Amino acid sequence: MSITIAVPKETANGEKRVAVVPSVLKQFTKLGVEVRIQRGAGESAGFPDELYEGVSWADDQAALYKDADVVLRVEPPSADEAGKLPEKSLLLGFLTPHEGDTRIRNLNKRRVTSFALELVPRITRAQGIDALSSQANIAGYKCALLASHLSPKLFPMLTTAAGTVRPARVVVVGAGVAGLQAIATAKRLGAIVEAYDVRSATREQVESLGGKFIDTGVSAEGEGGYARELTDEEKAQQAEVLARHIAQADAVVTTASIPGRPAPTIIDRATVERMKAGAVIVDMAAETGGNCELTEAGKEITHQGVIIAGPRHIPSMAATHASEMYARNLVNLLGLIIKDGEIHLDWDDQVLADSCLTHDGETRHAPTRERMEGDK
Amino acid sequence: MSITIAVPKETANGEKRVAVVPSVLKQFTKLGVEVRIQRGAGESAGFPDELYEGVSWADDQAALYKDADVVLRVEPPSADEAGKLPEKSLLLGFLTPHEGDTRIRNLNKRRVTSFALELVPRITRAQGIDALSSQANIAGYKCALLASHLSPKLFPMLTTAAGTVRPARVVVVGAGVAGLQAIATAKRLGAIVEAYDVRSATREQVESLGGKFIDTGVSAEGEGGYARELTDEEKAQQAEVLARHIAQADAVVTTASIPGRPAPTIIDRATVERMKAGAVIVDMAAETGGNCELTEAGKEITHQGVIIAGPRHIPSMAATHASEMYARNLVNLLGLIIKDGEIHLDWDDQVLADSCLTHDGETRHAPTRERMEGDK
Structure with missing residues (x-):
């Protein structure tokens, strides 16, 4: 049989x-x-x-x-x-x-x-x-789209009779499979994209997609394609450089995760409060605790004018x-x-x-x- | 003073x-x-x-x-x-x-x-x-984004270790300012775009954006950049050719409007029922009655697996x-x-x-x- x-x-x-x-x-x-x-x-x-x-x-x-x-x-x-x-x-x-x-x-x-x-x-x-990668690919695409959907600004530059609209500034945190696809998608839409990953080896991949790599002076190559956990001092230095870039961003997509562990906090409340009204954060790590301190999994909240989305079941957003x-x-x-x-x-x-x-x-x-x- | x-x-x-x-x-x-x-x-x-x-x-x-x-x-x-x-x-x-x-x-x-x-x-x-144009520009962008956001498929072609995903097929109905921006946005995202307008003069504009013009054999140039209303026979011929294209689409954005008049019905119930499960319709004309017979203004409904969105206040989606x-x-x-x-x-x-x-x-x-x- x-x-x-x-x-x-x-x-x-x-x-x-x-x-x-x-x-x-x-x-x-x-x-x-x-x-x-x-x-x-x-x-x-x-x-x-x-x-x-x-x-x-x-x-x-x-x-x-x-x-x-x-x-x-x-x-x-x-x-x-x-x-x-x-x-x-x-x-x-x-x-x-x-x-x-x-x-x-x-x-x-x-x-x-x-x-x-x-x-x-x-x-x-x-x-x-590698299903983690295939699904992360989809998730990165969907989260960049979600950011553009929620943004009160346009991502592309637009030249019209009523003047020129400047392209949006997008910061992608974490340049794994999901992050790279988020970069590619935001670039497709015409945004200016900056990206950061603790693994400085990702710089080349970020740049090959037309993104600008944010250099925080901290590197943390880990095993199996993931990052190792950083020391407190490294985290502080990384956070401050990143916070300066995030504060200028129109949209941020965070994709930092450590397998089997809670997601690292990358954006604290103070950084959110430095951001512009109408800026958007899409936190891909919402289900494992979130990369942003204020993220609520499964919700879209607004904190001092900043929209923070913590989507769940992201691959299901492109279920087909x-x-x-x-x-x-x-x-x-x-x-x-x-x-x-x-x-x-x-x-x-x-x-x-x-x-x-x-x-x-x-x-x-x-x-x-x-x-x-x-x-x- | x-x-x-x-x-x-x-x-x-x-x-x-x-x-x-x-x-x-x-x-x-x-x-x-x-x-x-x-x-x-x-x-x-x-x-x-x-x-x-x-x-x-x-x-x-x-x-x-x-x-x-x-x-x-x-x-x-x-x-x-x-x-x-x-x-x-x-x-x-x-x-x-x-x-x-x-x-x-x-x-x-x-x-x-x-x-x-x-x-x-x-x-x-x-x-x-021309504020109608400046706001229509924004609306066309946002509606194409909304379609990609709601779609269970990816718009771009993706070549991965788990095989290739084919690009989505998008049909844009109405190639005025909003329709042209919807075409441009769907193209940015990597979709294959077809477009239709009763004014056959728009063919060149559609093609200049990389879209394919759907030729129904009906033309209806009108005054002031808008289309005249069609006869019943013309409507039937237009509808049948369009319905064949729409039935194959993964996403449809409709932008047909006549100033001061109810929006023309372009997609009837029967056409929706010929569409694929998971296909998306974003009806930009929802506030003036809708281009799709099943549209409900301000709602996202699903009819036999087809998602139909009738957003209101579309320029407010990119309020900045x-x-x-x-x-x-x-x-x-x-x-x-x-x-x-x-x-x-x-x-x-x-x-x-x-x-x-x-x-x-x-x-x-x-x-x-x-x-x-x-x-x-």
Whole structure:
């Protein structure tokens, strides 16, 4: 009997994406697997059921999971849902290994082999599986757009009979995948863009997109493409130089994050109060505590004339394309697991070994296991 | 005693603009006039009181109008406010001459000389006074941005490790000032843009912005830069060709309007129902009835997966720059009226003659006078 892939409707509040989109179905056929989808799973991403051809359907999660071999998700299952996954099945998706220990214990109780997309190594061979990057790309685009949408100014220069409007000044903080796409998008709209990242190696990338790199004199290269945490003194120096640039900005997009940790505070209240009336801050890190001290996750607030947006579920703002890119990431990962229509787990493959969270009743990801054992 | 210019805080619901911004104050000095502003007038446009230098202040509209010579507004005063304007004063602003007859009668009762920016002739010399155009420019930009913000797809093409995202297809209906700026903005964002206007002469302008002109085989050149109304047969032919393009679009921005008349219906329910799930319509004509049959002014609705936005007060979405451009339009008009610090009404000047709505107790604008006399 062939492998059955199950695709649930996402259950997290505000999540609009879906793990499988119609355009990747032919890849599943090539892999020699069957696809079973929960009715309505793709609807909020712009993929009504009728667009999925050659799949079978389930009315609810229970029917979906019955005898399924692999479950593909976007967001992690709730602890309760994790406890209802098919026994010994495979689970692929974002799994936030740094939190949700009951979920992880339930995965182990069900002897689920789970692969967390957050743990996929950032090596060349795994680029097509790098869902953090594909989703960050979308998020950076959407946050730059949100900033321009909320701004009472135009981003482009406009020369009209009623005089010239000068281009907006945009500051992007954090020049990872999201930050670079925010820079590119603000540039497309005609803004003057300055950008900052603690990793000074990003200067070249910022400049290649037409942005100006803000030099604070502080560098903090870290591992895995992320920044290390800064000392207090470095933070103060960085903050003051940045604050001067931010105070002049018409829009600021912040994208600084440290995986599994609260987001660093980059813009404090005093800096907000130095900004111009009508300036906009879009804080991409709102869900992990925010890069701005005043950010409220899921809200748009105004503080002394400065508009501060802390959007949640940002990739869901472009749910169609975010799902498409995510689905391709999953299919590429699945391609390392399924050979000739059968599941074959090659633990010598670095991608599988690194990204495996749980297997055969055990937490395989060492930092997660150690944290959970420390919590006992 | 020198001329006093009064600038009220706008009273229309949802209006964020202000008629005078700090950067034009030096122009008033050159004209030799005094400026008096109602406290808080510029705040919602991003101009707190402290940015206005060298002006005097009034706490309310009554104090503002006392002995004032000229009143500068954005939106028309309410009928009640019109009846409280300083006697024999000048009023410059949008005045919607096709409606609000009680307001016009009250202007005449107060012997107010009013100039309606809607009536400024579209001649070369008056381009710097053309507030319809300056505000339409802003509106076109904001509506294209709104479409990209609401779209679950990306507008630009994106080439990533997770595959390529194709650029969005955007259709802009109406290629006046607003439509052309919407085309330019969607192009900036990387979309493939098609545009349509009943005036086939706009083809060249559309193409110069990188848009593709949709040829429906119907032409309807009208007077004053607007389109004439089409016959039913022409409408049907236009609608069917357009509907085919709209059905394929990821986003549609409609900008078709006929001055003083309800907006023409361009997209009927059946066409919406042919569109893709996740497609977006931004209807710039929502306030005058809408170009889409399903538009609800001031709301974002979803019909069979299609998102339909009918924004109101669109220039207020970019209140800072909209106010700047509008203020320059007003100053330019005032320059035709004030010579050596004195009001001098030269009725031989076509701009003044055409744009005058009321003067010395009489409605000077013939079509308005005739409509109001017909109503008696």
